[in-house]
Amino acid sequence: MRVMRSxxxxxxxxxxxxxxxxxxxxxxxxxxxxxxxxRFGGPEVLELRENVPVPNLNPNEVLVRAKAVSVNPLDSRIxxxxxxxxxxxxxxxxxxxxxxxxxxxxxxxxxxxxxGQEVFGALHPTALRGTYTDYGILSEEELTEKPxxxxxxxxxxxxxxxxxxxxxxxxNARITEGQRLLVFGGxxxxxxxxxxxxxxxxxxxxxxxxxxxxxxxLAAGAEQAVDYTTEDIELVVKGKFDAVLDTIGxxxxxxxxxxxxRKGGNYMxxxxxxxxxxxxxxxxxxxxLATSLLMKKKIQYQYSHGIDYWWTYMRxxxxxxxxxxxxxxxxxxxxxxxxxxxxxxxxxxxxxxEKKQIxxxxxxxx
Numbered sequence: 001m002r003v004m005r006s007x008x009x010x011x012x013x014x015x016x017x018x019x020x021x022x023x024x025x026x027x028x029x030x031x032x033x034x035x036x037x038x039r040f041g042g043p044e045v046l047e048l049r050e051n052v053p054v055p056n057l058n059p060n061e062v063l064v065r066a067k068a069v070s071v072n073p074l075d076s077r078i079x080x081x082x083x084x085x086x087x088x089x090x091x092x093x094x095x096x097x098x099x100x101x102x103x104x105x106x107x108x109x110x111x112x113x114x115x116g117q118e119v120f121g122a123l124h125p126t127a128l129r130g131t132y133t134d135y136g137i138l139s140e141e142e143l144t145e146k147p148x149x150x151x152x153x154x155x156x157x158x159x160x161x162x163x164x165x166x167x168x169x170x171x172n173a174r175i176t177e178g179q180r181l182l183v184f185g186g187x188x189x190x191x192x193x194x195x196x197x198x199x200x201x202x203x204x205x206x207x208x209x210x211x212x213x214x215x216x217x218l219a220a221g222a223e224q225a226v227d228y229t230t231e232d233i234e235l236v237v238k239g240k241f242d243a244v245l246d247t248i249g250x251x252x253x254x255x256x257x258x259x260x261x262r263k264g265g266n267y268m269x270x271x272x273x274x275x276x277x278x279x280x281x282x283x284x285x286x287x288x289l290a291t292s293l294l295m296k297k298k299i300q301y302q303y304s305h306g307i308d309y310w311w312t313y314m315r316x317x318x319x320x321x322x323x324x325x326x327x328x329x330x331x332x333x334x335x336x337x338x339x340x341x342x343x344x345x346x347x348x349x350x351x352x353x354e355k356k357q358i359x360x361x362x363x364x365x366x
Contacts, residue, residue, distance in 0.1 A: 030054060035132035035346050038092040040081035043350035046095070048343065054135050059109035062143055064119060064136045067152035068340075070098040071349055071362040072160055072189070074125060075132075079350065085278045085286065086126050096131035097123045097314075099138070100146055100155035101366075110140050118146040121321065122159035125314055132346065134366060141318045147329030157335040157361045158328060159321065161189035164270065165197055165245070166320035168312040173243035173266035177202030180239070182260055185247035186225065187213030189335050189361055190270060194245050195220050196333045197324075206241070208233055212359075216336070234259075241265060245312075263306035272311025337361045 031051035039045055057063055075095050078087060087093055100120035103113050113119060121143035123130065129137060146155045169175045181198045185191040186207025198205050199221030206224040207217050217225040226233045233256060240262035246253050249271025257267050273293055278286035294311055301309045327333035338360030341349040345364075352358045 032134035033343070034094045034134070035096070035130075035343065036092040037079055037087075037095050040079065040084060040088075043079070043347045043354055046079065046347050046350060047092075048346060052094070052133065055129070055137065057105060057107040057137065059107040060140050061107045061137050062103055062110055062113055062119070062140060063105040064099055064101045064121075064138060064143070065104040066099055066131065066134055066136055066366050067101040068156035068366065069096050069100075069131045069136075069343075069364050070157045070160070070337075071353060071364065072097055074160075075130075076350060076353060081279075083126065083275050083279065085275075085283060087128070090128050093128050094130040094133050096133070096136075097125070097127070097160045098156050098158070099123075099131040099136045100152040101136070104135060107140075112140055113143065113145075118148075118152075119143045120146045120152075120155040120159055122163060122314070124316060132343065132364065139316065142316050142321075144321045144325040147325065149329055149331065150334075153337055153340055153363050153365065154334065155328070156363055157189070157337050158193070158333065159324065160314055161335060162193040162197070162324045162333060163317060163320055164190045164312065164314040165194035166317060166324065167315055168245050168268040168270075168310070169194055169197055169201075169243065170320060171315075171317070172268050172308075172310040172312055173245075175201055175203055175243055178204070179242035180204045180206070182237070182241045182244045182257065183207040183222075183247070184245070184253045184257060185209070186217045186222065188247055191245070191247045192217070192220065192335060193333065194247075195222050196327065200327055200332055206237055244268065246270065258301060258305055258307065261305065261307045265307045266310060267301070267307055268310045268312040270312055272313065274311065335361055337363050339363075340365050342366075 032054055033050055034052035036047045036049050103115050103117045121138050181203050183191045183194050186195055187209040195205050205222040207222050208226045208228045209217055211227045214225045226236055241260050243266045244257035246257050246269040249269050274290040277290040298309045301307050339358050340363045343364045343366050349362050
């Protein structure tokens with residue numbers, strides 16, 4: 001292993017590193033800034049700390065010098081205590097899922113990337129070392145090359161939401177050209193990603209939304225956008241659908257969505273109960289309880305409506321990420337960023353989202 005000297009730079013951690021390929025046993029990266037979650041609570045519990053240790057890379061991992069990370073709803077929910085059964089034993093943890101930046105080092109088995117390459121990607125929902133840090137660590141399959149046509153800020157807003165939508169549409173429903181898709185919450189990041197992915201697949205898309213996002217949804221290729229604050233979706237939307245993606249969740253959207261499906265269709269909700277039941281009852285009781293509840297709903301809706309029912313979660317998917325990268329590069333997939341904050345203002349960014357002062361996407365810059 002060859003180690004290059006470190007130079008004083010602008011990373012905020014005090015150093016810019018130029019390493020060669022790193023062994024899984026040793027690393028020249030010793031510490032960096034990171035936003036830590038020492039306990040669950042409001043935005044004020046987040047702490048930007050200096051000299052947070054950088055773990056050694058495993059053979060399949062990539063060290064990414066962050067340029068931008070986005071604030072996802074999941075970040076706020078984890079901060080407030082969602083998923084505590086997973087995260088609490090490991091506190092303090094680094095929050096964050098999305099990242100866009102430059103490759104700083106690679107593990108011994110990494111073949112797809114080289115040092116200095118611009119990349120973007122997202123971590124699994126239960127990853128313990130998040131992306132709100134000068135140097136994020138992701139597996140090779142969780143990253144792809146950033147298209148030169150988009151900035152790091154733009155790229156960081158996309159992967160977690162788009163991969164969540166991809167899993168629902170492609171892994172669960174397996175949508176194909178000519179099929180009809182209904183999206184509840186088309187103005188949000190996951191819903192808007194789903195619209196663009198479905199349109200790119202040749203599907204006919206209808207989406208519910210609030211008024212200010214209606215034009216954007218139609219411009220993205222949806223054939224109908226329904227403002228649920230002023231219109232009754234059950235009256236204005238006609239016909240049956242092959243798939244329903246419900247990013248809102250709740251008994252009402254579930255009832256409406258199920259009734260809109262034709263036999264053989266797929267209903268996917270982002271609001272599954274696995275984490276909440278595990279948080280409440282622990283893994284030993286909660287996880288089997290969640291599995292039982294999901295199977296009960298699957299059987300119920302298969303019998304009553306002839307449809308498949310899914311709890312949809314983001315998963316690493318190299319094929320999906322490659323297609324997302326292609327669509328981003330072609331200008332066919334984008335998530336508008338409403339405001340950016342420096343990483344030093346992470347508390348203010350979370351406060352703004354908590355108070356719903358910024359309905360759109362927020363990105364933290366380094």
